[in-house]
Amino acid sequence: MAAKRSRLDRFIVQHSELTRRQLKPLLATGKVLVDYQPVNDANLLVDYFSHISVAGNVLQNNQPVYFMLNKPCGTVSATKDDKNKTVFDCLRQEDSVIAGLHIVGRLDFHTTGLVLITNDGRWSERLTLPNKKIEKHYRVNLQNPIDESYISGFAEGMYFEFENITTQPARLNIIDTHTAEVFLTEGKYHQIKRMFGRFRNPVIGLHRAAIGHIQLDPTLQPGQYRALTADEISGIK
Template identity: 30%
Template sequence: MQLDKLLQSQGFGTRKQCQILIHRGHVSINNDVVHDHKFRCNTPNFQFSVHGEKFSYREKVYIALNKPQGYECSHRTQHHHSVFELLPDHLIERNVQSIGRLDQDTTGLLLLTDDGQYLHQLTHPKKHVLKYYQIHTTEALSTDVIKQLQNGVELRNEQGLFQALNFEKIGERHYRFAISQGVYHQVKRMIVAVGNHVDALHRDQIAELKLEQLSIQSGEWCYLSESEYQSATVRAISENNT
């Protein structure tokens, strides 16, 4: 692949803009400045620098973000910041999209990608990928209410039952469970359905991918390795509690 085409594919601007970057000496390979925009690149494991910052060629990008409170999963927001403000320009140029959404007041693990097939794989309702949340409730949940959530509750204008899977009690008014459907405001609506409210909500795991393993603080992001982003696609064996 030509160097200008490669830079364009990596989000560094139009092909003309990438040619200008090269001609002005802002691109280097193996610490050597390259001025020829037709320089041939062998893309597997290819590394390069732009303005002194090192990059690796990535055909597709798979990103984990530790979403802070007060950010929306949208490019066009009205009342809050956008999660895309937390990403560098070259990723925005690649048109990365969030895989599902977290409410502005929900924190935790958010995945983003420019791979449409991967996005579909994680968001299709029939995929049943488990998403784990830590929930702080206004009132403590009784044993009967917990059983009700585990067995499944009805949500207004939705079909079927919505279960709290792999339920754990962490502390007083602090719980953790997984969901497999992912309808609008599902966890909050499930808690409302049993006569309570969510005070704080944090997603810490998607399938087998755990936020704590990624070592990213609130507001930080990282690229995912192949094994990491594939671990987020593991489907639930069943929707029964274990």
Template identity: 30%
Template sequence: MRLEDILYRQGFGTRRVCAGLVQQGHVHVAGAVQTEAGALFDPQDLLFVVQGQAWTWQEKAYVMLHKPAGTECSQKPSAWPSVYTLLPAPLRQRPQKGAVQGVQAVGRLDQDTTGLLLLTDDGAFIHRMSSPKKHVPKVYQVTLRHPVSAQMVQRLLDGVVLDDDPRPVRAAACEPTGPSSLDLTLTEGKYHQVKRMIAAVGNRVEALHRSQIGGLHLPADLAPGQWRMLSAQDLALL
């Protein structure tokens, strides 16, 4: 594949911009400066450096982000900064079907909710992870205004009715972790679901943090606002 096409596919701008990066000596491959935009390389597992930043070829990008509070999972936020501003430009500019779309969030977290957020440009992956038919578990650490009771836990496991769906919504698991906190596991994602389920059992969410999706835990060394690419092992856990 031509080097300018490799950079374009990885989100470094239009083909003209990518050709300019190469011609101006801003791209290194295998430790050597490249100045020929048409130079051919096998992109598979190719490691290259653009303007001092190391990148590895990704046919599809899979990203985990530790979403901080006070951010929106929207590219056009209404009141709070977008989580997309926490990502480097190449991830936001990856082309899809001829248009610049970049990675997209796999589901959304409220602006005040923190924790594990996945982003990708793989539409099939988004569908698999978001579909309620796949029953992908998501674990939330919930801090409550009032104490946890055994009756509250049982009601969440048995199912509560939300105002937009007569079918009871059940927690896959519910484990108290303190006098006023619990871990809640869900396998579907409705609008404000955790907050509405907690309200339905007579309590209120004071803080909400997603710690796990499938078998993937939010890494302890990934600070709020930081991101990293998912490894093959991470994807297997999902």
């Protein structure tokens, strides 16, 4: 969901009662400000976060926001749902109504852990584009014991006939007989559960601990959230 760009004159005409003819002298006399600087180029590209004012009247003042949420089990990764609680229901009312909020990296109904929420489409796109290969870190609890054969199986990738795809190599670290860490650079449908399914070993607990360098804050209880720090935001290149 990349932030859309628009020509400055088009944006102003759409968000005010001015015509393009009326706008020209305002541009020429420095009465149009973009990000608090006077501009005279009607073709300048502006986006969702450009601060735009005309003759002292603010037409747009959107601020980017970035949250991390510890998703509880039994919540839906959606803005709204008629039957179940959603991750947006975990937000305070003043945050839940921020325009343009969307989820970065959805989790299944029973999966817990790190979910990112933002209104910055370009930032979230950098996190989700396949060619960026941003690594996601999961902790997995399994019904049956695991052994070293799982490590090579995940590292080689697995072919899923239904979609005719082969998964990218994934790292697996064994923590104990029934617990592992998995590091993925993609997110196919129910991928981790299906990969362990190749070993006939059901996943009984799945928790996302990190996306790239952004790690779930250990002080956040299920359902709690906080704003990202400047370092967490800027670390996504």
